[in-house]
Amino acid sequence: MAHIDPQYWCNLTHFISEYHVFTLCTETKSLTVHCYWPNPLVESYIIRIHKHFFSNCTLEQVVWVDPPDNTLTILILIPVFLTLAMIAVVVWCSKRSDNLA
Numbered sequence: 795m796a797h798i799d800p801q802y803w804c805n806l807t808h809f810i811s812e813y814h815v816f817t818l819c820t821e822t823k824s825l826t827v828h829c830y831w832p833n834p835l836v837e838s839y840i841i842r843i844h845k846h847f848f849s850n851c852t853l854e855q856v857v858w859v860d861p862p863d864n865t866l867t868i869l870i871l872i873p874v875f876l877t878l879a880m881i882a883v884v885v886w887c888s889k890r891s892d893n894l895a
Contacts, residue, residue, distance in 0.1 A: 804851035816843075 802808035820840070824831035832840070860866065 803847050 799808075820836050821831045824833060824836055829835075861869070
């Protein structure tokens with residue numbers, strides 16, 4: 795297993811191949827000892843590794859912001875118009891079936 799410099803721990807491209815090897819290793823070893831995978835022991839081990847290596851990967855706090863007013867208006871109006879259109883189709887079809895009967 796290659797040594798990965800700690801400054802690259804948060805860069806997925808630097809450790810993804812090693813992570814894949816680690817996953818295959820835990821899966822293979824679990825099957826060798828006739829355990830299902832993942833099992834609670836493996837899960838706790840993986841969680842400890844994540845806490846150790848990836849706990850400081852979020853460098854800045856994520857700030858959630860509302861979308862611009864135009865986008866928000868469109869996102870609200872589309873479902874409203876779709877609902878009204880579906881109601882109109884149902885009413886139209888029900889009136890049409892009365893005429894056909």
